[in-house]
Amino acid sequence: MYGLIGNIQAQPGQGAALSAILLQGLANLPGCLSYIVARDPADPDVLWVTEVWDSQASHRAALALPVVQAAIVQGRPLIARFGERHETEPLGGSGLGGAR
């Protein structure tokens, strides 16, 4: 499995709009086992996106899908900056689609 933990700082006041874009249509892509958008309780313009894919190849392939490309085009103007980003190797747990 291939995982990502990423932090995104939205433009001021744009956290809700950005999270809506990130959630719309991106949650059930091929090979995606978990995709969760969360916000910082202290700052609604700071988002955390955690992802688990069956492979890095599936993640790469998803980036080329029209729905993902559209989200990137829509979301990019709402992003102030990307914060920390960690690649991970998920080992297991619950909430991993049908792959547990």
Added chain:
Amino acid sequence: MYGLIGNIQAQPGQGAALSAILLQGLANLPGCLSYIVARDPADPDVLWVTEVWDSQASHRAALALPVVQAAIVQGRPLIARFGERHETEPLGGSGLGGAR
């Protein structure tokens, strides 16, 4: 929903043992919508644990369960230190048990 993103540094060489303890029995607790243990691809002794609960109260209640207390007792000696820890407010996504 209530989320946690946490980083744990295991004692040298103990990452696999610690992740096994973290996964054993902890993945399907009441109110737990997602619980994923991952490791740093560059250092198998660095773990990331991402969690989503239906509420903070469910997370607190889980800490008192015997299976969780046993895991804490087993796992603590294998932990060198806790790294960053972020509370989050999950907004949605996939891989959230029955709560989507």
